[in-house]
Amino acid sequence: MRYVRNIIGGLLLLYGVFIIAYYGWVGVNMWQAGRNAERFLDLMVEQKWEEAAAIATAHSYADDPEKREAHRKAWIERMRGLKEQGFYLVGYDSVNAFYDDACVCGGHANLTFRDGERTVTYRSVFTGGLPDIGQLCPLNPLEEPIETNGWKTMACSGS
Numbered sequence: 299m300r301y302v303r304n305i306i307g308g309l310l311l312l313y314g315v316f317i318i319a320y321y322g323w324v325g326v327n328m329w330q331a332g333r334n335a336e337r338f339l340d341l342m343v344e345q346k347w348e349e350a351a352a353i354a355t356a357h358s359y360a361d362d363p364e365k366r367e368a369h370r371k372a373w374i375e376r377m378r379g380l381k382e383q384g385f386y387l388v389g390y391d392s393v394n395a396f397y398d399d400a401c402v403c404g405g406h407a408n409l410t411f412r413d414g415e416r417t418v419t420y421r422s423v424f425t426g427g428l429p430d431i432g433q434l435c436p437l438n439p440l441e442e443p444i445e446t447n448g449w450k451t452m453a454c455s456g457s
Contacts, residue, residue: 324397331395335405335424338434339390345381347374354453380448384414409436413444420446 334353341350351370359365380386388410395405403425410419420436420443435454436446 328395328397331403331405332393335393335395335407336390339387339393339407339409342387343389345386347377350377383448384412385445385448386412388412388417408440409434411436411444411446411449416444418442418444 338350338353341353351373355366355370355373359369377386390410391408393405393407405424407422407424408419409422410417419440421438421440422434422436424435425433433454435450
């Protein structure tokens with residue numbers, strides 16, 4: 299009987315260690331994904347398009363370097379075009395990555411855009427997070443909305 303109790307106790311202890319290690323791993327990945335998103339957003343606010351493009355297009359056309367490079371260049375030109383039209387990211391806050399479906403593959407952030415003379419903050423979602431950002435999509439304005447279709451076409455469609 300004592301032998302059975304020791305086996306059950308050992309299995310419960312092993313299960314507890316596994317659960318603690320697993321959720322510790324998830325927590326570290328969530329923290330890292332949030333930091334990666336903040337790094338990307340910092341580059342966007344600072345308008346460092348080359349560095350931001352390297353993150354945003356890192357996994358585009360992974361098997362075709364020429365297409366990936368063309369995509370990276372097009373991404374940079376579209377961001378510059380939006381800036382010339384007076385639409386660009388000026389700030390962000392509340393960046394939170396989340397764990398879903400066995401991965402840390404997205405999160406939320408408040409993104410503040412300038413459109414001409416107005417600034418508007420949007421509750422936004424991002425996909426990716428480790429090691430790159432896939433999409434970064436403004437969804438719900440926290441105040442009177444501005445036109446975000448140019449940004450959404452570039453940053454949300456994956457093109």
